[in-house]
Amino acid sequence: MSIPFDIIGFDLDGTLVDTSGDLTAAVNHVLDSVGRPLLSTETVKQHIGGGAKLMLQQGLEATGGIPGDDFRPLYRQMLSYYEANVSVHSRPFDGALDLLDQLDAMGVRYAVVTNKFESLAVKLLTDLNLAHRMVCILGADTLGKENAKPSGAPIFEMVKRGQALGAGGRAAYIGDSIYDVMAAKNANVPSIAVSFGFLHGPVEEMGADAIIDHFDELLPALRNLG
Ligand SMILES: O=C(O)COP(=O)(O)O
């Protein structure tokens, strides 16, 4: 059975891939180097969604404050550690690969729109053997940071790139944070929130058009929204 969409956009961290282990290790690498206590994965999950810089700022804030002059070198240190260890623990969420296979079988295209840096998203998805399957992989820096989610710009761009490859323009977007739901609203496409992601609050309060608890529920949810 088909679905009433031509291209599906996925958020990356906390939606398509559980990256919490590697992101926590990267934050803790920095915290350890400045003598701070380490944070649990559950705590770092609350800091993911708005990009790596915000994640580190919140990690430092939670363990004694942000050192003014020293922030940039710590940020660089975290990014280089993360780049070298981007796929040690990170794996697609349960059901994600089956779902992509089903989209392939229906001829529906899909893409990643993330607030990670594009190069890190490409590296992670390449390591997971998924990069080549995406119409495009758009990061927070792809269109300039003022055009990162919650802007709708990267979702418009995804649709444009899909159309260049012959896909129709009917799009939906799947994510785990308020940045994702806002980006979808700003791009006038339906949003679906995943309850298994890195939630910052009750999933029902994100304002998504639908909520799923497992990727098995995505196709029926998309049919309802079409
Ligand atoms: O790295 C982040 O904080 C956010 O990434 P996401 O947009 O894929 O959730």
Ligand SMILES: [Mg+2]
């Ligand atoms: Mg996310």
